[in-house]
Amino acid sequence: MAKEKTVYVCTQCGGTSPKWLGKCPECGAWNTLEESVADNTTSARHRFQALAKSMPAATLSEIEASDVDRTPTGIEELDRVLGGGIVAGGVVLIGGDPGIGKSTLLLQAVDALSLQVPVLYVTGEESTAQVALRSRRLGLAGTKVRVLAEIQLEKILATVASEQPAFCVIDSIQTVYSDQLTSAPGSVAQVRECAAQLTRTAKATGTAMVLVGHVTKEGTLAGPRVLEHIVDTVLYFEGDTHSSFRLVRAFKNRFGAVNEIGVFAMTERGLKGVTNPSAIFLSTHGEPVPGSVVLVTLEGTRPMLVEIQALVDSGGPSPRRLSVGLDRDRLAMLLAVLHRHAGVACMDQDVFVNAVGGVRISEPAADLAVLLAIQSSLRGRPLPRGFIAFGEVGLAGEVRPAPRGQERLKEAAKLGFSIAVVPKANAPKKPIEGLTIHAVERIEEAIEVARSLH
Structure with missing residues (x-):
């Protein structure tokens, strides 16, 4: 009886190897190769057939294309x-x-x-x-x-x-x-x-x-x-x-x-x-509290309001930087920018940042809200009710625009927010009813605006 041929298959990418290796040669993952019997059946050959119907070559501009029909x-x-x-x-x-x-x-x-x-x-x-x-x-x-x-x-x-x-x-x-x-x-x-x-x-x-x-x-x-x-x-x-x-x-x-x-x-x-998912991610405070800033983030095509909370406390010789729902490495970078360009030092303080409601925020437009929340908590002074912010902060201290800023501002105004700190490039050409907009170009300007609003 012929001996069954064995191969080693990666559980991550599906790549194969004739012998066991610690590292998958296809995707580079470690300890993912598992022994299995080699496929000698016709289905192994069928696997590589095209999943879509084959069509003869045609010129792209001549191909008829229409929107696909959808069933809700x-x-x-x-x-x-x-x-x-x-x-x-x-x-x-x-x-x-x-x-x-x-x-x-x-x-x-x-x-x-x-x-x-x-x-x-x-x-x-x-x-x-x-x-x-x-x-x-x-x-x-x-x-x-x-x-x-x-x-x-x-x-x-x-x-x-x-x-x-x-x-x-x-x-x-x-x-x-x-x-x-x-x-x-x-x-x-x-x-x-x-x-x-x-x-x-x-x-x-x-x-x-x-x-x-x-x-x-x-x-x-x-x-x-x-x-x-x-x-x-x-x-x-x-x-x-x-x-x-x-x-x-x-x-x-x-x-x-x-x-x-x-x-x-x-x-x-x-x-x-x-x-109305914004209602989930906003805490209900009786009065404004230090370290709380509302961010207008963009999830797909939908602007959403999420509360960013920061807590700055004395940390001793080995301060901690922890974030929930935000990138921890980006938090460390933002603290360095805050110190170098705005003169706000947190090197001996524990800094904790949290996105309320368990939402994960990956877009860099959250930078400005995070920094303003940290500054508010460090000074112990709350920002006024109805305050929102968004914008990306660069290593040189500049505040860069966020995509689709007009939609973010309109969503905030619709939900009753009245004060916004945004990048200068996102400032609307026409005023938005009920919303006072402070357009800034650098992080030190944003910090000054926040201090004047305390």
Whole structure:
């Protein structure tokens, strides 16, 4: 009997090596190569077939292109993240921590869509009775929702062919396996092959598919990164399990904007969309307090108001710099800029910065708000009620403009804010009713404005 040939497969990128190595030669990750049986089946060759239909070469300007038709899911915040609704033949990969609400949200979406188009919910982690129990708990009718409890890929594809759904959910891709491969469900080869086969089916039949993916302890999608390249849209569930609020963020979207977010509140009846997310991220202080500044940040196409809180306290010989929801390295850089260009020294102080509500802010437009909050806490003087700020701060002390500044200012004025410190390039040409704008070019100007408003 011929000995089975083994290869070592990287769990991060799916790259292979004939022998074990400490470092993956493809992606450079350490200790990710695992032994598996080499694929000698025809499916290994099919894996490299094109996922989209092949077409002859054509001139770009002569190709007919029109906007894709979308079907709203009935959940407004989910439609916002998807770019307006589901697209025929589109494949969505959604990941998140266990118990954060992935299956709940998709079951609600399936139930709402079942009133418009035929749907199929494939569960590999629960029985049909468990899905029905959750549906009753959420108060869903489920009269037109077809459910299949199956993990074998070939049976799932046969059911899709017979049911011909317009929308299909696979919960989850890590539980599905193909008989064409000898490796276990959840392995790199199985996840990659099953995702490719399901994507091929979606493109060929026009069925919109959603693949639920597990995440690793680092918070990234488990399995090979090739999954994110195969699918059209990648969504991540974010949020603290101790909080009732959840964020769904688009990291990749071939049919819409990336970094768009949907905000949900977890209730007894499932996930409900939050129409005014700024209310979540603003604390309710009776009176203005030192170290608190409201930032107008941009999440996708939506301006949101988030409260930035800073606490500066005596730290002794080894002061700490901690941030929650903001980049810690950027905080250290901003403190150096504050000292060098504005003369505000914190070298012997502990500095703690927090974005209220558990939101993560990655854009540099938060710099100015962070520095003004630190200065307010250090002096123990609160900024006036209705104060907002945004702008990027450079190492030379200049305040750079933030993208779409007019929309940020209009959103703040709509919510009743009256004083704004913004980069000079973001100052509106026409005054905004109810909003007094202080345009600054350098950080020392911003600090002077803040001190005059105390």
